[in-house]
Amino acid sequence: MADTSVLTRRHPLESRRAALEALVGDPAITLEPLVSAVDLRVDPDGGALDALAAALGGPLPTAVDTWTGIGDGEALRLGPDEWLLTSAGTDPHRWEDRVDSLAAPFGGMAVDVSAQRVALRLHGAHARELLASGCSIDLRPGRFGRGRCAQTLFGQAPVLLVAHADDDLHLFVRSSFSGYVADRLVDAAALR
Amino acid sequence: MQLITCPWCGPREETEFRYGGQADLAYPADPSALDDEQWARFVFFRDNPEGAFAERWCHDAGCRRWLRAVRDTRTYVFAETRPYGRTA
Ligand SMILES: [Zn+2]
Numbered sequence A: 001m002a003d004t005s006v007l008t009r010r011h012p013l014e015s016r017r018a019a020l021e022a023l024v025g026d027p028a029i030t031l032e033p034l035v036s037a038v039d040l041r042v043d044p045d046g047g048a049l050d051a052l053a054a055a056l057g058g059p060l061p062t063a064v065d066t067w068t069g070i071g072d073g074e075a076l077r078l079g080p081d082e083w084l085l086t087s088a089g090t091d092p093h094r095w096e097d098r099v100d101s102l103a104a105p106f107g108g109m110a111v112d113v114s115a116q117r118v119a120l121r122l123h124g125a126h127a128r129e130l131l132a133s134g135c136s137i138d139l140r141p142g143r144f145g146r147g148r149c150a151q152t153l154f155g156q157a158p159v160l161l162v163a164h165a166d167d168d169l170h171l172f173v174r175s176s177f178s179g180y181v182a183d184r185l186v187d188a189a190a191l192r
Numbered sequence B: 001m002q003l004i005t006c007p008w009c010g011p012r013e014e015t016e017f018r019y020g021g022q023a024d025l026a027y028p029a030d031p032s033a034l035d036d037e038q039w040a041r042f043v044f045f046r047d048n049p050e051g052a053f054a055e056r057w058c059h060d061a062g063c064r065r066w067l068r069a070v071r072d073t074r075t076y077v078f079a080e081t082r083p084y085g086r087t088a
Helices: A014-021 A048-056 A092-106 A127-132 A175-191 B036-044
Strands: A028-031 A036-041 A067-070 A073-079 A082-087 A109-112 A117-123 A149-154 A157-165 A168-174 B003-006 B010-013 B018-022 B052-058 B066-072 B078-083
Touching (some): A073 A149, A127 A175
Antiparallel strands (some): A036 A082, A073 A082, A157 A168, B003 B010
């Protein structure tokens, strides 16, 4: 097996870090640390959610497009039988093994998708306004408050929006689209 | 822009969806019994009603699930959307 210890992980948006940090005013846009993530597919009616909640340290979201905190990560419900489960402190392969072995008795499965997405954080009173420059969904706090999430488009790129607070939103985006999204956010912020 | 109500995600812009053609096409019960013309009719021929049309749409940019919609081909108004394969 190849020696991977000499390889250092580089954030896909490393080249945009300076431009994001140079933004002045509201909102601040920062790169979130990379996390381990699995895509979980399981029947929600077969008891799997209770078993996973007990093992992972928090309830899984029962409604589509909502999220909950679990242990040192998040559980985001992406569809009727699909969740994205993240963990900040677990090695990606261990995270996949753990969730997969919990889901397997219920006919479910988990796949490591840690390398799929990166996350940006928009923090400030104008965070929603800035996102609305490229998103068509209703982002008002009353309709998209803490606990909500949504897969939608930002400009041309598919993104996963996560509401942490009225002034704190996280945006997951596929690594290969992340440069486009970061550039578009920087442009939109400059036009404000 | 036209909004389509995803049964899982709620109202979303049409650009988030992919069109999947006519809904409820039954696969031939005895495929080997079909001749070429019958196969061509199954594969290529579709209804083209003026008015209500049941069709498939996939919410590509959202939950990625297929849904069954009834759309009026004259007005483009969606009368209903529901998860595919469900009757209610
Ligand atoms: Zn949807």
